[in-house]
Amino acid sequence: MASSSSPPEEQYGTESTDNYETTCWGCGLRVMLPSGASIFKCGWCGAITNQNKKKREQKCFGWRVLRDRCFLSSVIIFMLFVIFGGVWAVYPIVFSISLLWGIFHSIITTILSIATVSFFSLAAFRCAGTPPNILWGSYPTVGQGDLENYTFCLYCSKPKSPRAHHCRSCGKCILDMDHHCPFIGNCVGAANHYSFVCFLISAVLSTIYVSIMSVYASLHIWPSLSYSLGRLKGMTGRDLAWRLMNEILIAFLRSTLFLSSRGLLLAYLFIASVSLQIGLSVLLWQQLSFIYQGKTYLSNLSSHADNEEEKKDCQNLVRFFGFQHPVSRFFSNFRVTQKRHDT
Incomplete structure (x- = not known):
């Protein structure tokens, strides 16, 4: 690494027979570099300069913005459809069974809906995190x-900290960027990473609740199944089991022809919620595993991430979710106070 020209009282220069002179973008001091050096670090301010790095044209930026807005609008419409459609399909059946049972499930629905929509709004409409000026x-x-x-961002024309990454979809640098999510139309960074993970948790819990309530309500309005078990006489073993499963499936499909609009909506809600459970659970597990390792998705992909010594510890999860005092510390304090009372 070459060093920059510095004040008279300190010298950081290097001597070489084939040196050439350039300036540091960070502090403006002159730097003497050996021939062929394209990447250097200033000995005074510590800024890193890559002279080979060229600014690429940001193609399809408008299409990325349009894509994000379409995804965001679709997710909002789907969330509202699930909430209000589920209330219309499930709760007349639940309240017809028991008033207290209906009130109990209404409270759960309200809590899950408010939590999911709130965390989604914070993740989608809050700035993902701007590097400090x-x-x-x-x-x-x-x-x-x-x-x-620090490096120089050619797109933002300002310093970029080691923890920042420029997002071509958002058109700006994001601090502690994890990834760009088109479904929220925003990056996941230092300012909204917590909200994004909380949204995933509430969404997984909500889809589990929707699938359970869809099955519960469907059992009360589903048409009765008609079997023709007479053709099963004389069958044994594997043929009997296969034929029995076939008869049940045919009876189930036949009964769907007599379903009301409420029953069809319940069937759709069950299929959609189970599908979302799988995808969101995988994404949530990936996010929690990266947090446990003290990494982000981008740092895990970067080549220099393997050289960094990251500490895998549950304290990373504790710090991420904002718990200042771990549970173990609470129990240790409880034991101390209990011993004092005993003595």
Whole structure:
């Protein structure tokens, strides 16, 4: 690494027979580089310069924005459809069984709906995280090490911290960027990562609840199944089991022809909720595993992530969700106070 020209009292220069002179973008001081050096780190401010890096044209930026808005609108419409459609299909049946049972499930529905919509709104409409503004460009204002490991973003035309990444879909740098999610139309970064994970948790719980209530309500309005078990006489073993399953499936499909609109909606809600459970559970598990490892999705993919010593610990999860005092510490304090009372 080459060093920049510095004040008279300190010298960071290097001597070489084939040196050439350039300037550091971070502090503006002159840097003497050996021939062929394209990537260098300033010895004064610590900024990293890559002279080979060129600005790429941001193609299809408008189409990315349109795609995100379409996905976001579709998700909002689907969430409202599930909430209001589920209430219309399930709760007349639940309240007809028991008033207290209906009130109990109404409270659960309200809590899950408010939590899911609130966390989704925070993740989608909140800024994902902007890198901190820092002085740069001239020596008197930039102190020694102020831009340590900073690079220059050619798209934003300002310093980019080591924890930031430029998103081509959002058109700006995001601090601690995890990934860009088109379904929320936003990046997942330092400012909304917590809201995004909480949205996944509430969405998984909500889909589990919708699938259970859809089955529960369907059992009360589903038409009776008609079997023709007379043709099963004389069959044994595997043929009997296969024929029995076939008869049950045919009877089930035949009964769907007599379903009301409420029954058809319940069947759709069950299929959609189970499908979403699988996808959201996989995504939630991936997010929690990265948090446990102290990484993000992008840092896990980057080549230098393998060289970093990340500490895998449950404390990473504790810090992420904002629990200042772990459960183990609570129990240890409880045992101490209990011993004092005993003595």
